[in-house]
Amino acid sequence: MRFRTYLFYLMAVTLSLPLLVLTYTQYMMIEQEIERENTLLVEDASALSNNVKGRVLAAKGLVTMAANVYALEGQQNHYRLNKILIGLRDALPYFSNVHFDSPEGVTVAFDPPRNPKGESNIGVDHTQREHWKLVNGQDFPIVSDVIQAVGAASGPIVNIMSPAVNEKGTVVGYAVSALNLRALYDEVVAGLGLKDCVVWILDSKGMPIYANDRSDYKDAIMPREEIRKYLEGPKVVSKVNRPSGSNLVGVIAPIEGLDWVVGIFKRAEDRETMVLSLIATNLLIFLFLLLFSFMMARFACKPLTDNVSRLMLQVREGRAVPTPSEKVQTPLELVELQKAFCRLLGKVQSHQSEIKELKDHSSSSLSRELELTRDDAKFLRQIIMSSPQSIVITDSNGFIRLASERAVEQFGSINIGTSFKRLLRTKFELEDSGSERSGSDLVKLKETATGKEFLLFKSQSYIGSEKREIYVLSERI
Missing domain, CATH: 3.30.450.20 (PAS domain)
Incomplete structure (x- = not known):
């Protein structure tokens, strides 16, 4: 799986978690609002029943x-x-x-x-x-x-x-x-705040004494058997399914002393619409966050994709630095890196025995050369350290890497890694510059404490690709 895909999933999860928490919080708020509304429906049904009875x-x-x-x-x-x-x-x-x-x-x-x-x-x-x-x-x-x-x-x-x-x-x-x-209806509902409710007052046969959701009172709203079923259960909010019109959610309560009932309802579709609206809104937000995550993942991994694409071309062509015309333009060329690597691996496996023999021979030769090099280095170090001249070797930045015993004696003490030029200024004054001869410099110095004159000879050498500067300090006769 590509890095961009991982990054996309990570950002999508990171952005989705707060959305899920928000959705759950909103859902719980809706549940609490519905519960509060159900309580009001029960209380209003009881109040309406008492008003009609009175x-x-x-x-x-x-x-x-x-x-x-x-x-x-x-x-x-x-x-x-x-x-x-x-x-x-x-x-x-x-x-x-x-x-x-x-x-x-x-x-x-x-x-x-x-x-x-x-x-x-x-x-x-x-x-x-x-x-x-x-x-x-x-x-x-x-x-x-x-x-x-x-x-x-x-x-x-x-x-x-x-x-x-x-x-x-x-x-x-x-x-x-x-x-x-x-x-009568206007009298009994006054002060109850039932403006957005469906209100029924039904007689013993289910005929509407008054119903604010219809104008035709010729037929029964609810059969007596169905009314009895609601009255026998607990006085809780129930759903009333109607063959025509929207289904209702509410309470049916008896009117004590009369064979009548009252019903107060909310339209079920209103509650369903509220929940569906929440789902639709959060779904749109989620889709937007997914799109945003994809765009951010694509933008964030583009530098990495470009670098890997350049690396692919370098591996394929065997060069360290590509020319401007060789730079890839699309991440799809990353596939070429895999193909080139597979071809290279096949060639290496086909010549595995030759590679092993060459490796063994190279290791043996390298060990011998390394041993000789160590001996030569040890010998040269002994020559430098025992030289009667003050010899100091620095790197390309002028920091001391090696100093002869005579140099240590002349300067008092030398710490490896300190600046040689700064050390010179503590003991000597520069008189003038010498002429350059075949890549070397000759500088005249005067010792500050005694006034003696010295010559500083500078030359350069290389150890592998690293530059070394060699300074030889001798008293002028």
């Missing part, structure tokens, strides 16, 4: 009280009965209409007195109406499910009916009210 029971109480007054007043005092009905509608704005019926089901007092067509609501036979079928023969208050209004009202309504029973226990009539479901 409003309906208040209406039921007023209707029962009106029935009791009706039982005392009788049917004769129509003015008094109408005043009671007007007071009831003023007390509760979600009363669509209220009326008193005779035991035979004929209205004896009604507010409002006329229906939308301008016809009188007094003396109308209600025996064929839905509410009469529920209350006829009963001696206790009844709250109906959703029914379709006929006559004085239109659309779906809920009737509250209470029998008027006199002192003898005889039913002398009925007090009946129709609830304005829209007005």
Whole structure:
């Protein structure tokens, strides 16, 4: 695997780790937000249930009280009965209409007195109406499910009916009210902050008393069996799958004292969109980081690639330094390095025996030459060290590498590696320069302490490729 690929993977991992941590943090924040929202849904469902219960029971109480007054007043005092009905509608704005019926089901007092067509609501036979079928023969208050209004009202309504029973226990009539479901909904949701929620108030059959996500109230929103399934489980947030429209996530809660339920939901797609948005955003960031890592890896390894490419050409051609025209232009030519090396390896293996013989012979010759060289070097060192002249040998930078015993005696002490010119200035003064003769220099010096004159002879030599300068100091006679 190429170095660029390794570098790309390394940078991708390095940049991806913070992104993964950020994604996890954002996901946990979304989870916490959903949990907080679920808690609010449970609390709002309970509050809405209590609000509906309170409003309906208040209406039921007023209707029962009106029935009791009706039982005392009788049917004769129509003015008094109408005043009671007007007071009831003023007390509760979600009363669509209220009326008193005779035991035979004929209205004896009604507010409002006329229906939308301008016809009188007094003396109308209600025996064929839905509410009469529920209350006829009963001696206790009844709250109906959703029914379709006929006559004085239109659309779906809920009737509250209470029998008027006199002192003898005889039913002398009925007090009946129709609830304005829209007005009731506005009353019960006030202050709950359910603007972005789907809210249902359903009767015992699953018919919508009110549902803010639909205008058609002809069909049940949820079968009774399914409602019972939700009510039997714990009061937690559940998902409601709908055949049409978006699925919902929320809570279904019973209304105590009534066979009704309330439901408060959020659209499941909103939550899914929130999670998908997080995934899409972080995926785009991840792809951007991968592209950035690739570009940075390519940029960072380009100098290395260029150098290896040049090395490939040098190996292939056998030269140390390539000319400008020989420099490679693309990293793809690195493949040539492998091919050239394989060819070279094949040639070396084919002449392995010759190479071994040559190596053995070279090693033997080299050992002999090295031994002779050591002896010659030792002999020359002894000559230099025992010379009566002061001899100092320096490298090309002027630092002392060797000094004869006479030089050490003359200068007092000499440390290997110190500058010879600096050492000269501590003992001698330069008088003038001599003439150059066949590559050597002759310099006149005067010893500072005694005033004696000396000649400094300089010559050059090479040990391999390293330059050496030889200085010989002798007293002038």
